Amino acid sequence: xxxxxxxxxxxxxxxxxxxxxxxxxxxxxxxxxxxxxxxxxxxxxxxxxxxxxxxxxxxxxxxxxxxxxxxxxxxxxxxxxxxxxxxxxxxxxxxxxxxxxxxxxxxxxxxxxxxxxxxxxxxxxxxxxxxxxxxxxxxxxxx
Numbered sequence: 611x612x613x614x615x616x617x618x619x620x621x622x623x624x625x626x627x628x629x630x631x632x633x634x635x636x637x638x639x640x641x642x643x644x645x646x647x648x649x650x651x652x653x654x655x656x657x658x659x660x661x662x663x664x665x666x667x668x669x670x671x672x673x674x675x676x677x678x679x680x681x682x683x684x685x686x687x688x689x690x691x692x693x694x695x696x697x698x699x700x701x702x703x704x705x706x707x708x709x710x711x712x713x714x715x716x717x718x719x720x721x722x723x724x725x726x727x728x729x730x731x732x733x734x735x736x737x738x739x740x741x742x743x744x745x746x747x748x749x750x751x752x753x
Contacts, residue, residue, distance in 0.1 A: 616679065618753065629664060629705075631671060637709040639671035642726070644702045655697040656732070661723055662692050664705040665735040669719040672707030673739055676750040683745040688716065690737040702726040716740050 614634045627649070633640035641664055643649070651657040666687055674683035707721040717739055723732045744751035 618682070623663075624667075627660065627663065629667070632704075634671060634675055636675045636677070637672060639668050639675070639707045641668045641671070641705040642702055643705070645698060645700055650699070655699055656703070658692075658694055658733075661694060661703075661733040662690070662735075664703065664723055665692055665707075665721045665733060666690050666737065668705040668707035669721045669735065669737045670707075670739060672709050672719055672721070673717050673741075674745065674750075676748070678749050680753050681750040682753050683750040684742040685717075685739040685745065686742060688738040688740050690735055692733060692735045694733050696725075696730050696732040698725050698730075698732050701728075703732065712738075714741075715746050
């Protein structure tokens with residue numbers, strides 16, 4: 611797989627959870643995360659905090675694609691409304707985020723998580739995000 615982050619090192623939190631950016635294009639992003647013991651709660655299912663993190667993260671990526679080499683775009687989360695609709699214990703989760711629209715600085719994003727093998731819907735979200743200074747432009751900022 612090509613380095614979708616164009617040489618940018620994975621964050622510490624990304625390494626901790628073990629998700630990977632599997633698809634990234636203008637207005638859309640996809641993360642994949644193989645489930646292991648560190649993701650499970652006391653009931654043996656993926657913890658809601660892990661699901662919320664994936665939804666938030668994939669939403670941010672969907673709004674920050676930058677086609678210009680050595681440049682980046684960033685957002686901060688203003689709000690994130692989540693719905694937990696199913697459970698997962700094993701396998702791989704696929705989180706997909708899609709930019710819905712908005713203005714120059716504040717935008718809306720919808721996201722969902724599905725189980726890769728079964729297609730079962732596990733969680734959804736709607737969020738509002740604000741571009742960091744310089745990121746509201748498609749050219750982004752220097753890394």
